[in-house]
Amino acid sequence: MNDNIIVIVVLLLYFSPVFYQLSLLIREKNSDSKILIKKIRKYLKVSLFVLVPSIIAFAILIHTNFLDYEKPMTFDKYNQITFENFRGLEFFKKSLYGNERFAYVVTEIDSDIKNNSVTVQSLFYPSRSFVYKKNTNSKELLTHEKYHIKITELYARKAKEKISNLNKPEKGIIKKIIEEIKIEERKYQRKYDYDTFHSYVLKEQKKYEKEIDSLLNLLSKFKNPQINFNEQI
Numbered sequence: 001m002n003d004n005i006i007v008i009v010v011l012l013l014y015f016s017p018v019f020y021q022l023s024l025l026i027r028e029k030n031s032d033s034k035i036l037i038k039k040i041r042k043y044l045k046v047s048l049f050v051l052v053p054s055i056i057a058f059a060i061l062i063h064t065n066f067l068d069y070e071k072p073m074t075f076d077k078y079n080q081i082t083f084e085n086f087r088g089l090e091f092f093k094k095s096l097y098g099n100e101r102f103a104y105v106v107t108e109i110d111s112d113i114k115n116n117s118v119t120v121q122s123l124f125y126p127s128r129s130f131v132y133k134k135n136t137n138s139k140e141l142l143t144h145e146k147y148h149i150k151i152t153e154l155y156a157r158k159a160k161e162k163i164s165n166l167n168k169p170e171k172g173i174i175k176k177i178i179e180e181i182k183i184e185e186r187k188y189q190r191k192y193d194y195d196t197f198h199s200y201v202l203k204e205q206k207k208y209e210k211e212i213d214s215l216l217n218l219l220s221k222f223k224n225p226q227i228n229f230n231e232q233i
Contacts, residue, residue: 061089062089062090063128064088064125065088065089065127066127068087068127069127070085070087072110072123072124072125072126073085073126074121074124074225075121075124078146078153081124081149082142083131083142086103086126087130088106088125088126088128088129088130089130090130090132102131102132102141103129103141103142103145104145105124105129105145105149106128107122107123107124107125107151108122108152109121109156109178109181109182110122110123113174113175114233115232116228116231116232117226117228117229118163118169118226119225119226120160120163120178120227122149122152123152124152131145140199140202140205144196144198147209147212150212151185151188151189151192152185152189153216154185154212154216154219155182155185157222158181158222159178160222160227162177162181163177169229170233174233195208196208
């Protein structure tokens with residue numbers, strides 16, 4: 001069943017007492033209408049009082065699974081990551097182009113600019129990432145998702161390379177570099193998924209793996225998250 005239809009049906013059932021009272025109001029004479037209106041208002045207040053916090057809690061859990069929380073992981077933990085770390089919740093999406101073998105990984109370039117240093121690092125968010133079937137044994141799918149993490153690390157290193165080449169580090173310039181790199185990283189992530197069809201095109205997947213590993217090695221001297229400056233920014 002379509003996810004939107006499920007949501008509509010649940011809401012209709014939830015507010016059924018209100019609809020029932022409305023139907024009575026339409027049928028009753030004017031003498032009883034005030035009593036029915038009061039009942040409807042009461043039902044609405046109680047229903048919204050329960051529903052609104054529930055929706056907020058639901059939205060928070062979809063974004064980050066605090067029921068099974070694991071803090072963001074830095075790239076030095078890369079080799080430890082398995083599908084067990086994909087702790088996010090996905091309530092509705094059941095397939096990707098008709099296939100149930102899929103996952104979704106959330107990564108981010110994090111930065112912290114101080115007076116005489118800047119920290120730029122890639123982060124993997126376990127409690128925002130999910131795999132549809134926790135018991136999946138697909139090494140290919142896990143490899144594909146983990147290369148998303150490598151891509152984020154690659155662009156974090158590119159940002160550090162550009163910042164290191166600045167003649168005079170300034171906060172405004174550093175922020176601009178990081179924001180531009182983030183845009184480039186998102187474009188590359190989308191291209192990676194498109195070209196590999198989310199890991200299903202093996203030839204393209206292997207091509208990207210080779211390219212990403214090679215570029216990471218070229219930027220290995222920017223592995224350290226922190227860049228120190230001799231002068232204050």
